[in-house]
Amino acid sequence: MEELNLKALLADESFINYCKGYPAHDVAKWENWLQDRPQYRKEVEEQKRIVQALAYHATVTTSEDNYLRLKERIAKKNKKLDPGFRISSWLKIAASLLLICSISYLIFRQSFLSKPDNNTQSLVIPGEDKALLTLADGSTISLDEVAVGTLALEGGVLVEKTKSGQLIYRVSGSESNNKSASNTIATPKGGQYRLTLPDGSKAWLNAASSLHYPIHFENNERRVKMTGEVYFEIAKMEKRQHGRMESIPFYVETAHQEIQVLGTHFNVNSYLDEPGIVTTLLEGSVRVTSSLNGESILLRPGQQSFLDKHFVVGDADVEQQVSWTAGDFVFKSESLASILRKVSRWYDVDIVCPPHLGKLKFDGIVSRSQPLTAIMDMVEITGKAKLKLTERRIIVTD
Known part of the structure; x- marks a missing residue:
């Protein structure tokens, strides 16, 4: 990928998948590529937003099926291509059509949805990469403020912040007796x-x-504790035992359940203000056990479990569940109450919504990089409810 251009990106199936947030291996492919080439991140993010804008426009104008059919046609053609940016004449035409639709969307947003907000003097901006790291000695590091490079050396492990803003732990040549040391990122x-x-x-x-984890994993198991929502891609680890290689399991603990995995991709939503804990499996297999009653279930790829008092297992809308990892809100017949809980966490605003309005259902795709008004517009354009932003509080009325 020597050059980047909009038509080429729109014709690349893996890039479209990256913009949509699924499958995870395409998301990881592009994130890894950008991590090695940070000079292209700004361009890629701009072009990613155009794809996301097209998806959102398709939803608002109730023509999402046309968008998906066009994407499927691109996908079928791409199956015949090697990875990269080689495009057939047909794909160039398709990419041009997508670009035209995207430009139409931008005009639509500019003329219709991007109306001035008279309810507040300052725009509520979306969230960003920021977190607090607590080291084993209790000291803290604000990761969004610290410079790129080595942050700490603990127990023979280097803690580094990369150019792309990620946190990485690397085993160094030195060793320490403090094998039980743990870190927490929040x-x-x-x-x-x-x-x-x-x-x-x-x-x-x-x-x-938040995620609490040891800086050295034990030989017989790997165990972390989490709150809120975390998407995991678990690396496979093996040890020799009884003359053969055996996998070292990975455990994720939440307030009311434990997940055992061997090597897999999955998402856990354990926010306390949600009705229950949702575990969604993308690849591999996981066993989920309730700490409330000991009940245990096994998930297959494409399934999810919901735990309140007991487990309920069903098929998952994986794209919707992990879309946040690719920078999107994806709503599919989702209640306004659920949407506003996500909005509250991402934009750091309070919500006042009557119960009867919270039951309203909405569909839409909005980039998490958009201002708060983008989601407010999505709701208000339906005529089902009115949203007023006063300081940092959204008030919902009929």
Whole structure:
């Protein structure tokens, strides 16, 4: 990928998937590519927003099916291509059509949705990469304020902040007797952060979330504790036992459940203000156990569990569940109450919504990089409810 241009990106199936947030391997592919080439991040983010804008426009104008059909046609053609940016004449035409639709969307937003907000003097901006890291000695580091480079050396492990803003743990040549030392990373409302754990596993924290983990994993198990919402990509680790190689399990603890994995991709939503804990499996297998009653279930890829008092297992809308990791809000027949809980965490605002309005259902796709008014517009354009922004509080009325 020597050059970047809009048409080429729009014709690349993996980039479209990256913009949509699924499958995870395409998201990881582009994030890794950008991590090695930070000079392209601004361009890619700008072009990603155009794709997201197209998706949102398709939803607002109730023509999402046309957008998906066009994307499927692109995907079928792309299956015949090698990875990269080689485009057939047909794909160039398709990309041009997508670009025209995107420009139409931008005009639409400029003329219709981007109306002045008379209810507040300052624009409520979206969240960003920010988190607080607590080291084993109790000292703290504000990750959004500290410079790129090595942040600490603990127990033979280097803690580094990369150019792309991620946190990475690397085993150094030195050793320490303090094998039980742990770190905690916590995001505030309006924050998110990504890190690579000492075993190579990756974790993406959503707003108002935390992850507690050892800087050295034990030989027989790997165990972390979390709150809020975290997406995991677990690295496989093995040890020799009884003359053969065996996988070292990875455990994720929340307030009311434990997840056992061997090597997989999954998302856990355990916010206390949600009706229950939702665990969504993308790849591999996980066993989820309730700490309330000992009940245990096994998830297959594409499934999710919901835990309140007991487990309920069903098929997952994976795209919707992990869209936040790619920078999107994706709402599919989602209640206004659920939407506003996500809005509250990401934009750090308070919500006042009557119960009967909270039951209203909405569909839409909005980039998390958009200002708060983008989601407010999505709701108000339906005529179902009115949203008023006063200082940092959204008030919902009929």
